Structures are given as structure tokens and as C-alpha cells.
Amino acid sequence: MDAADFSTVLSEVRRFVRERVVPLEAEIDEKDEMPADIREAAKKMGLYGFALPEEYGGLGLSMYEEAQLMFELGYTTPSLRSMFGTNNGIAGHVLMVGGTEEQKAHWLPRIASGDVLASFALTEPEAGSDPSTLTTRAHRDDGGTSRSSAAESGGDWVINGAKRYITNAPLADVFMVFARTDPDAPRTRGISTFLVPAGTPGLTVAPKDHKMGQLGAWTADVYFDDVRVPADALVGGEEGLNRGFATAMGCLAHGRVHISALCVGMAERLVDESVEYARTRKQSGKLIGSFQLIQGLIADSMTDYYAGRATVLEAARGFDSGEDTKIGPSCTKYFASEMVWRVADRAVQIHGGAGYMRGVAVERFYRDARLFRIYEGTSQIQQVIIAKALLGEAARG
Numbered sequence: 125m126d127a128a129d130f131s132t133v134l135s136e137v138r139r140f141v142r143e144r145v146v147p148l149e150a151e152i153d154e155k156d157e158m159p160a161d162i163r164e165a166a167k168k169m170g171l172y173g174f175a176l177p178e179e180y181g182g183l184g185l186s187m188y189e190e191a192q193l194m195f196e197l198g199y200t201t202p203s204l205r206s207m208f209g210t211n212n213g214i215a216g217h218v219l220m221v222g223g224t225e226e227q228k229a230h231w232l233p234r235i236a237s238g239d240v241l242a243s244f245a246l247t248e249p250e251a252g253s254d255p256s257t258l259t260t261r262a263h264r265d266d267g268g269t270s271r272s273s274a275a276e277s278g279g280d281w282v283i284n285g286a287k288r289y290i291t292n293a294p295l296a297d298v299f300m301v302f303a304r305t306d307p308d309a310p311r312t313r314g315i316s317t318f319l320v321p322a323g324t325p326g327l328t329v330a331p332k333d334h335k336m337g338q339l340g341a342w343t344a345d346v347y348f349d350d351v352r353v354p355a356d357a358l359v360g361g362e363e364g365l366n367r368g369f370a371t372a373m374g375c376l377a378h379g380r381v382h383i384s385a386l387c388v389g390m391a392e393r394l395v396d397e398s399v400e401y402a403r404t405r406k407q408s409g410k411l412i413g414s415f416q417l418i419q420g421l422i423a424d425s426m427t428d429y430y431a432g433r434a435t436v437l438e439a440a441r442g443f444d445s446g447e448d449t450k451i452g453p454s455c456t457k458y459f460a461s462e463m464v465w466r467v468a469d470r471a472v473q474i475h476g477g478a479g480y481m482r483g484v485a486v487e488r489f490y491r492d493a494r495l496f497r498i499y500e501g502t503s504q505i506q507q508v509i510i511a512k513a514l515l516g517e518a519a520r521g
């Protein structure tokens with residue numbers, strides 16, 4: 125996108141976030157629901173497709189631009205970003221990276237406009253940090269139909285299994301489902317991805333989970349009981365590619381830079397909330413901002429925020445150039461998610477008892493921030509990825 129257009133997008137989003145969404149944050153948290161007019165406004169602004177190519181109706185932002193957009197979106201409840209995060213992120217990317225031209229042409233414009241909400245279904249009850257152990261199974265079956273085309277098309281696929289904590293599942297129109305297609309292949313090599321529309325017989329979405337934070341964004345279990353999809357539901361179209369695991373890992377690397385930028389946006393908000401409170405709250409007849417120990421907490425948070433912003437931009441630059449699509453994304457995800465957690469903790473401390481009370485912004489952000497160290501790879505998994513990439517064979521012992 126050219127620089128002038130991008131700067132318009134950034135300032136529109138900044139205004140939208142600060143003027144329309146920030147005033148609704150407490151209500152979104154309390155009701156665990158995103159107002160319909162916010163969804164519609166996000167669609168109109170192109171936010172369901174900012175990371176998807178312009179030829180498919182997206183904004184076509186680079187990772188570097190996307191990071192700056194996330195700094196703005198992170199300033200408010202992360203449930204705003206969750207509405208369209210899966211469309212742009214891991215679900216949309218699965219198609220961009222692995223889809224056939226027909227699949228891209230059919231799905232991406234509708235995903236980019238927000239007419240179709242896509243969910244990314246990788247995690248399972250027994251396969252979280254290590255998705256290569258997933259047990260959801262897809263096998264070929266022509267269903268005993270007399271269709272002569274069944275043989276030509278290779279027959280339908282039938283999917284069985286269960287997925288856990290799937291973001292946007294209760295609202296999704298289509299699921300990107302990772303399933304084992306070759307049980308005899310090594311664990312990471314026998315997995316494929318399928319496009320499964322919501323409402324396909326046998327697909328059930330459980331009631332939404334009761335989460336600690338990030339309320340307004342919904343997750344749920346998804347069950348597949350003999351879910352039958354046609355041959356062209358296989359992402360990439362060609363049986364035997366079994367590229368699902370590699371595709372998922374590539375998409376997650378993009379997602380890690382994206383989440384890191386969101387953490388930086390939240391850290392900026394937490395610093396602003398901390399400074400505002402320290403400027404107005406008095407103890408012993410003095411503003412708490414005059415106490416050097418409070419000044420120290422604020423300075424530490426600002427330094428953390430500044431460092432987080434710098435690592436995200438550096439990781440985004442390396443991702444765009446192709447120079448580093450592995451260590452950089454993991455380093456920045458690890459640093460930024462731990463960083464915003466420290467900043468949220470200090471913000472609660474600066475607010476004293478008020479920071480522990482519902483209705484106070486930093487209490488909500490404290491709950492919201494906790495998730496960043498868990499999803500898109502826990503902090504421990506980022507450590508493992510970084511160390512393995514550096515140590516190579518030696519990491520295997």
C-alpha cells in the first residue's frame with residue numbers, strides 16, 4: 125500500500141479505536157459481547173482483510189505495516205482484534221499459502237470483506253503445544269454412491285475428531301481443520317488441511333468457553349462426527365501433499381509477530397493509564413507521581429514498551445524480507461507477551477486497591493494480557509523454538 129494511503133488507514137483506525145471502542149470496553153467485558161455496529165464498522169474499514177492481498181479484496185499490508193496497525197488496535201480490548209484476527213491471520217493465511225487458485229478465488233474475497241468468518245482449528249484436547257500429535261482423522265470414502273465421478277474426484281473425505289479453544293467457532297462460517305490424512309507417515313508429515321463450512325452435518329460447536337479475560341471474543345470446542353466434505357475441500361487440492369503441518373507452522377510465525385504488536389499496543393495503553401493515575405491520585409497530601417518508587421515503576425514500563433516496539437518492528441522487517449521467519453517471530457512473541465504482562469502487573473500496582481476492582485481499566489487489561497503468554501505458542505514453546513534453531517543437532521542430545 126502506498127505511504128499516503130497507509131497513513132490514512134492508520135489515522136482512521138486510531139480514531140475508531142479511541143473514540144468508538146474505548147468508551148465501550150467495560151460494557152463489552154461485562155456482557156461478553158461485541159456490539160454489532162462495531163463489527164459492521166470494522167468490515168467497512170477493511171479490517172477483516174488487512175493482511176490479505178489486494179487482488180482478493182484485502183488491504184495487502186506488509187508485516188511491517190500490519191505491526192503498526194496492531195499497535196493501534198492493541199490500545200483497546202483485544203476482543204476487537206479477535207473479531208477479524210482469524211480471517212487475516214492463521215485462517216486466511218492457510219488459504220493464501222496452501223490454497224489452489226479456485227479455493228483462493230472462492231473464499232478469500234468473502235473472508236477479506238468479512239462476509240465469511242473463518243476459524244483456525246488446530247488445537248485438540250490432547251494436542252496443544254505439540255500439534256504434530258493431533259488425532260483428528262480424515263479418510264477417503266465415496267460413501268457407496270454410484271457416482272462414477274466419485275472415483276474421478278477421488279471421493280469425499282470423512283473427518284472425525286475434536287478441536288479445542290477455537291477462536292470465533294460459535295460465529296464461524298468456515299473452519300480450517302487440520303486432520304491426519306496419512307497415519308503411517310512421520311507425525312509432522314501426515315497432516316492436511318480442510319475447508320469445512322459451518323452447518324456441515326456432523327460438525328457441532330459446543331457452548332462458548334468461560335474465559336478469564338478477552339471477553340467479547342469467543343472460543344469453543346468443535347466436534348467432527350463423520351463430517352463428509354467433497355474432494356475439493358482439501359486445501360491445495362492434491363491428495364498426498366500432507367503439507368498441513370508445515371502450512372500451520374508458517375502461518376503461526378506470521379501470527380506471532382501480529383500478536384507481539386498487539387501486546388505493544390496494550391502496553392502503550394497501560395503506560396497511559398498508569399501515568400494518568402499517578403498524575404491525579406494523592407496520598408499523604410502528595411500526588412503518587414511524586415514518589416520515586418512509583419516513578420520507577422512507570423519508567424520500567426515505558427522502557428519495556430519501548431523495547432517491545434523496537435523488537436516487533438525489527439521482527440516484522442526480517443519477516444517481510446524473508447531474512448528471518450522463525451527466530452525473530454518467536455523472540456518477539458516471547459519478549460512482547462512477557463513484557464505486557466509485567467507492564468499490566470505494574471499498572472495494577474500503581475493503582476493500588478483500585479487496580480484490583482472490576483470496572484477499572486487496568487484490572488481488565490491484567491486479565492486480558494494473561495492470554496498472550498499462552499496462545500500462538502506458549503512462552504516455553506517460544507524458548508524451545510529459539511533454542512532449537514540456534515543449537516541444531518545439539519538440541520536433540
Ligand SMILES: Cc1cc2nc3c(=O)[nH]c(=O)nc-3n(C[C@H](O)[C@H](O)[C@H](O)COP(=O)(O)OP(=O)(O)OC[C@H]3O[C@@H](n4cnc5c(N)ncnc54)[C@H](O)[C@@H]3O)c2cc1C
Pocket residue numbers: 243244245246247249251252253254288289290291292335343495498499500501502503504505508
Ligand atoms: C483463548 C484461547 C484462544 C485460542 N484460539 C485458538 C484457535 O483459534 N485455534 C487453535 O487451533 N488453537 C487455539 N488456542 C489454543 C492454544 O494455541 C493452546 O492453548 C496453546 O498452544 C497451549 O496448548 P495447551 O493449552 O494444550 O497447553 P499444553 O500444551 O498442555 O501446555 C501445558 C504447559 O506445558 C508446557 N509445555 C508443553 N510442551 C512443552 C515443551 N515441549 N517444553 C516445555 N514446556 C512445554 C506449556 O508451555 C504449558 O506451560 C487458543 C487457546 C486459548 C486459551
